[in-house]
Amino acid sequence: MSYYQLRTVQDDVPNAVYTLSPYQGVNADVGTTFEDIWREGGVRVIPTAEDTISVVSTSADDVADTGTGAWVVMFPYIKLAADGKYTDPTPEPDQYLQYELNGLTDVTTDINSDTNVGLIVDRAFIRQVGTGGTNAGDIKIKVGSDVVCTIGAGKGIAEMAMGSIPRADGWKLGVNQIKPNIGTVVNNQIITIELQARENGFAWHTYHSIIVDNFHSAQAHTFDPPLALPGADDVRVQAKTSTGAAQVSVSIDFFIYK
Numbered sequence: 001m002s003y004y005q006l007r008t009v010q011d012d013v014p015n016a017v018y019t020l021s022p023y024q025g026v027n028a029d030v031g032t033t034f035e036d037i038w039r040e041g042g043v044r045v046i047p048t049a050e051d052t053i054s055v056v057s058t059s060a061d062d063v064a065d066t067g068t069g070a071w072v073v074m075f076p077y078i079k080l081a082a083d084g085k086y087t088d089p090t091p092e093p094d095q096y097l098q099y100e101l102n103g104l105t106d107v108t109t110d111i112n113s114d115t116n117v118g119l120i121v122d123r124a125f126i127r128q129v130g131t132g133g134t135n136a137g138d139i140k141i142k143v144g145s146d147v148v149c150t151i152g153a154g155k156g157i158a159e160m161a162m163g164s165i166p167r168a169d170g171w172k173l174g175v176n177q178i179k180p181n182i183g184t185v186v187n188n189q190i191i192t193i194e195l196q197a198r199e200n201g202f203a204w205h206t207y208h209s210i211i212v213d214n215f216h217s218a219q220a221h222t223f224d225p226p227l228a229l230p231g232a233d234d235v236r237v238q239a240k241t242s243t244g245a246a247q248v249s250v251s252i253d254f255f256i257y258k
Contacts, residue, residue: 025161025237026152026249034194034238037161037250039138039152044162046120046234048201050080051144053116055099056106059137059153061130064100069136074098075124075149075158077116081168084200086120086233088166098127101139121149124158161250162236172230173197175207176253178237179220182212183247189213190242193250197232204236226255 025037036044061069075097076090090096098111109115121141126134139151151158165173180193195208207227212218229235239248 023161023163023254024159024249024251026159026247027239028247030191030239030241030246030248032241032243034192034240037237037239037248038150039155039159040140040147040150043238044148044160044236045146046164046200047143047146047148050117050119051146052108053077053097053118053121054106054108054142055101055139056142057101057103057135057137057139059135060103061132061136062101062139063103064128066130067101067103067136068130068132070101070126070129070134070139072098072100072111072126072128073124073135073139073141073151074127075121075141077118078120078122078164078166079117080119083168085168086164086166086200087168091169106142118143120164122158122160122163124149124151126151126156159249161252162234163252163254164234165232165256167233170258171256172228172258173232173235174226174228174255174257175223175235176226176255177220177222177251178208178210178253179251180210180212180218180237180239181249181251182218185212185214185246186244187214188242189244189246191239191246191248192242193218193237193239193248195235195237195252197229197235199231200233228257 061067064071078086081087141149191212193210196204198204237250
């Protein structure tokens, strides 16, 4: 998580309080078991140990300098501090990692030919493109063999209703608002959406649930006062259906404070 475009918010949360633009996540095919709200679908794995960060596309057109799709992807990343909390070595845009894409082949070094070792990537953007104007395929960022961040084809930015907080750097997590949207609710279908958080290495806890069905539309929920989660390292939104599948998108308005 990067904090370079910050604005001051609620005065009733002590000390410095900042928030990013809302994190928007999309899962186009939520099923009957809980899934994270991100383009990759399913439950995202948060690695337990740092490993090499690599990038690959599902399209041969995403090739630096010559392809019609994406050329360069950029992103901040999280590392693991000695106390088990997270630390962010890339808090400013000019510190973001940049990788030149090579289509269907994994790229394991950045534009400076450096191999980077990290734990989590929860934001990513397409920086340079060919004549197509955006990424042709899904851009997958991996830590070791685990996909931790995905930019959907044609989207240009990762859509993930989740984030990780560098508590080793002194930051703590809170949530101002959660706003779900559902594609179509079929007859008798119930969609359950949950806001969850955890301390790294421990159990996920559910802090808010939203139920959507034929009689209850998807409504934004604003926490008043804001929901402060000072012990949390990770936050996510999950959803499931009672039957069939549904497209679910969720926006979370995070804040951080010291």
